[in-house]
């Protein structure tokens with residue numbers, strides 16, 4: 001039996017693993033289909049403290065993994081098919097491993113950025129197409145860029161990107177924005193934002209020599225097609241928290257994000273903790289994910305200690 005199983009290996013899960021391993025709790029860490037999480041799809045990370053010249057996303061994640069291994073964390077790659085939360089210890093059903101029994105579970109499965117699924121998009125992720133303005137905005141200094149989406153994320157990203165870009169064009173498929181009024185007012189007051197409303201994105205125009213050159217869109221009202229020229233495309237149409245395997249046992253909000261007790265990583269089930277983007281609708285940064293991973297490990301340690309105390313008292 002394990003003391004703790006960590007599911008997910010982004011900065012949250014790996015930080016939890018480092019803390020648990022250093023506390024001699026020998027966690028099992030289950031890596032999903034994208035080991036290292038979203039940071040492995042970015043190139044340079046310049047805002048993770050401690051790296052004066054930045055660090056490549058995959059290298060940062062590889063370092064965290066090695067750090068966890070150094071202290072005794074055990075890794076297994078495979079899907080968690082389901083978890084039996086009804087009995088203690090918890091039972092996980094893991095691909096290629098079968099049944100895994102554990103006293104605590106740390107959920108750090110992250111959130112997956114939604115993509116448009118249009119030609120040119122997937123091929124140019126990290127080469128002109130991004131889903132994270134905070135991560136990649138800096139690379140578009142004095143360039144014309146576009147943001148796609150009409151929600152709070154898109155408007156927040158558009159506003160943020162005007163710090164770097166010469167112009168940001170916001171492409172949205174309707175003429176009405178979904179974003180909150182305050183975000184709309186802020187964006188409308190920003191002279192560097194141009195609006196391409198009622199435009200459905202059809203294709204990212206790009207080639208290997210010059211990278212991204214534009215976005216082909218269709219005018220929703222007239223049916224006309226045009227190319228909006230740009231060197232960078234920020235897709236901001238929302239995220240999916242990765243909670244499907246939980247079978248509805250863990251309380252989530254209406255968008256599927258795990259709800260934790262404020263100021264802690266506790267979920268509705270004692271002994272089950274959540275950290276990183278799977279429970280974060282607000283910050284979604286590598287450093288905040290790592291911080292919440294540390295919190296989850298400490299919460300789990302305390303919970304394990306409480307189990308040991310109650311066993312002695314019996």
Ligand code: NAP
Nearest residue numbers: 116149150151152153154156173174178236237238239281
């Ligand atoms: P969202 O509110 O779901 O908005 C997604 C936007 O993308 C919508 O405008 C949608 O268009 C568009 N979209 C979706 N699929 C598309 C597609 N295939 N092609 C083109 N456009 C597409 O997502 P979000 O902006 O990430 O926000 C998620 C939650 O986080 C919200 O509750 C939001 O308030 C919150 N949030 C808050 C803040 C803040 O308070 N600072 C910042 C960011 C997010 P339609 O409108 O036509 O459906």
